Amino acid sequence: MLTRVILIFLLFVLITLAFAQNRETVKGCIAGNVTMQFKPALLAGREVKTYVWNKVRGIFKDPSFAKFEPSVSSQLEIYYNEEHQVQNRLIHYPEEPATLYLTDLRKSDQEQYLLVVSYVDYVGTPPEWIIDLDVQDVCFEKPKDVGKCAVSTCYTGENGVLKTPDDREETVNGLKVINVCEKRTTGTYYCCNSKGNCIVQ
Structure with a gap:
């Protein structure tokens, strides 16, 4: 009986592993x-x-x-x-x-x-x-170095909002590319969708 249970368990594990690989x-x-x-x-x-x-x-x-x-x-x-x-x-x-x-x-x-x-x-x-x-629902792309700038993208879908370090809000309809090239543009950015869900970068 114990041997049968062990065999059934091993078969289940093998099937699970095969499925996970696919x-x-x-x-x-x-x-x-x-x-x-x-x-x-x-x-x-x-x-x-x-x-x-x-x-x-x-x-x-x-x-x-x-x-x-x-x-x-x-x-x-x-x-x-x-x-x-x-x-x-x-x-x-x-x-x-x-x-x-x-x-x-x-x-x-x-x-x-x-x-x-x-x-x-x-x-x-x-x-x-x-x-x-x-x-x-909403996400920031990991920044990439392009020349002397850090380039990222804010994805929000329709009616999103990008909040910049200088407290400005920019409308985002889908996505918006952000170039941070100078000290005055550095700081905290908020990428928010129409539901108010935000991601900070």
């Missing part, structure tokens, strides 16, 4: 861009027929999100555009078949995305990869 979390800023690089373990020497992405759409609804069929077209086919709200925001390059680029991020983009790959003339368990996309 899944990752990607974070992005609202109004910013994100790269979702799916990395399914493909079979060497096998021709891929289709790459199909799924995204939760609610119970009893087809989760199909997008499809890429290399032998048919170089274009990504997108399903249910109105619900997914990715019109002109989803970018796909044929030379990077399993990678999606999503621009102008919205909170509604935050979801679980599943890629399923099928092969030509092959029957078996299709390789999968899951990405949990986390879209932050």
